[in-house]
Amino acid sequence: MADADALLEPLIPALRRYAYALLRDHDAADDLVQDTLERALSRWRLRRPDGDLRAWLFTIQRNLFVNAWRQRQRQGPHASLDDVAPPGTAAQQEAALEVRDVLAALDQLPEEQKSLLLLIGVEDFSYDDAARILGLPMGTVMSRLSRGRQKLRSILETGRATLLRRVK
Amino acid sequence: MIGEDDLQAFIDERLDGPRRAAVEAHLAAHPEIRERVTAERRQRAMLRGQLEAKFAEPVPARLRIASIRASRRGQSAGWMRTAAAALAIFVAGAAGGWFANGLAPASAPVAPTTSIAQGATAAFRTFVVEVAHPVEVGATQEAHLLQWLGKRLGRPLAAPDLSRFGYRLMGGRLLPAGSAAAAQLMYDDASGRRLTVYVRAASGTETAFRFQQEGDTATFAWIDQGFGFAVTAMASRDELLPIAEAVYQRFVGKS
Numbered sequence: 001m002a003d004a005d006a007l008l009e010p011l012i013p014a015l016r017r018y019a020y021a022l023l024r025d026h027d028a029a030d031d032l033v034q035d036t037l038e039r040a041l042s043r044w045r046l047r048r049p050d051g052d053l054r055a056w057l058f059t060i061q062r063n064l065f066v067n068a069w070r071q072r073q074r075q076g077p078h079a080s081l082d083d084v085a086p087p088g089t090a091a092q093q094e095a096a097l098e099v100r101d102v103l104a105a106l107d108q109l110p111e112e113q114k115s116l117l118l119l120i121g122v123e124d125f126s127y128d129d130a131a132r133i134l135g136l137p138m139g140t141v142m143s144r145l146s147r148g149r150q151k152l153r154s155i156l157e158t159g160r161a162t163l164l165r166r167v168k
Numbered sequence: 169m170i171g172e173d174d175l176q177a178f179i180d181e182r183l184d185g186p187r188r189a190a191v192e193a194h195l196a197a198h199p200e201i202r203e204r205v206t207a208e209r210r211q212r213a214m215l216r217g218q219l220e221a222k223f224a225e226p227v228p229a230r231l232r233i234a235s236i237r238a239s240r241r242g243q244s245a246g247w248m249r250t251a252a253a254a255l256a257i258f259v260a261g262a263a264g265g266w267f268a269n270g271l272a273p274a275s276a277p278v279a280p281t282t283s284i285a286q287g288a289t290a291a292f293r294t295f296v297v298e299v300a301h302p303v304e305v306g307a308t309q310e311a312h313l314l315q316w317l318g319k320r321l322g323r324p325l326a327a328p329d330l331s332r333f334g335y336r337l338m339g340g341r342l343l344p345a346g347s348a349a350a351a352q353l354m355y356d357d358a359s360g361r362r363l364t365v366y367v368r369a370a371s372g373t374e375t376a377f378r379f380q381q382e383g384d385t386a387t388f389a390w391i392d393q394g395f396g397f398a399v400t401a402m403a404s405r406d407e408l409l410p411i412a413e414a415v416y417q418r419f420v421g422k423s
Contacts, residue, residue, distance in 0.1 A: 009227075016223070021222075033231055038236055066376075102211055121215055137406065142172065142176060150204075150208075152208075153208055
């Protein structure tokens with residue numbers, strides 16, 4: 001078990017970066033990373049020893065994030081996704097026509113596209129690994145990555161997507 | 169021939185010399201594509217740049233592995249409430265991948281959803297090949313079937329309508345599941361392909377979809393409000409997922 005410490009610690013900065021990009025709140029992001037590490041420790045013996053530890057951790061973290069979202073949707077009041085303002089982006093929403101903040105623009109993407117842009121574009125996972133982390137076929141990964149990037153570009157170029165979302 | 173995958177790999181700087189040269193030649197000949205690809209490359213760099221500071225931050229003490237070992241809080245997911253999460257997330261199934269592989273060893277403690285999936289798969293295997301008596305009570309007596317199974321399960325049971333996926337209800341049966349009972353509803357499609365919906369009482373709070381593939385048999389299992397559910401068929405993960413979601417929607421909050 002002692003080897004877990006040495007193997008896990010170098011991976012924490014990247015987990016924090018992914019968590020922050022998903023949640024856009026520093027404390028919440030660290031809580032998510034904490035849950036991820038707890039789960040990794042409790043399942044340490046179950047991981048594939050020959051598997052990629054980094055990909056395993058990102059899979060856990062992404063699943064925790066998605067599951068919590070699913071649970072929240074089930075328990076919470078039935079507000080449509082579009083009715084709720086993203087955390088930490090209220091200011092950007094007000095100034096929607098001036099979206100220059102690429103992270104704020106990223107918030108407008110569906111979670112899968114967003115995770116793909118982060119896992120591939122920032123965390124440097126291979127397309128194969130990203131497909132496994134998200135449980136998607138390779139072809140779907142490529143088309144969603146492409147669609148995600150195009151959507152991000154159009155948000156950054158026009159800045160209008162945010163406004164459209166609010167008015168809908 | 170340059171495809172969209174090549175353009176993405178070019179944006180990610182993952183092409184080898186010759187392929188990269190081919191893409192560059194293609195871009196030189198198509199200014200509108202070049203403009204798009206250049207912008208997307210720049211935005212990828214911006215994204216990396218914006219997140220660099222987060223990566224470089226010192227790791228807070230509470231995230232040191234030693235502290236985590238000392239203070240296991242259990243999975244509270246309180247962070248989701250904190251962040252309020254209005255991020256536009258369209259959930260399309262979870263689990264699978266490393267989880268599924270990691271949980272394979274028989275010595276591992278069995279998660280409740282795994283046990284549901286295993287029960288469902290075993291029942292599927294047993295009865296899906298049955299020609300003479302695939303079901304105990306046929307769909308012609310649907311009301312009676314559901315009332316009977318519901319009574320034995322201890323929860324009202326509905327038969328999800330799966331006709332938009334080409335499946336119609338054949339009927340169902342009662343099965344033993346430990347000390348309790350399980351219900352199996354069986355469906356088939358025009359080609360005779362069968363699918364089962366399996367329900368039984370279950371403990372545990374893990375509510376994520378768990379995907380399990382055993383040979384050519386695929387299962388999505390989940391737990392909701394004291395009951396475990398599984399949808400099983402000889403289908404691919406992608407084919408089965410929308411059906412599992414439809415079944416989930418049908419049962420959610422109906423206990």
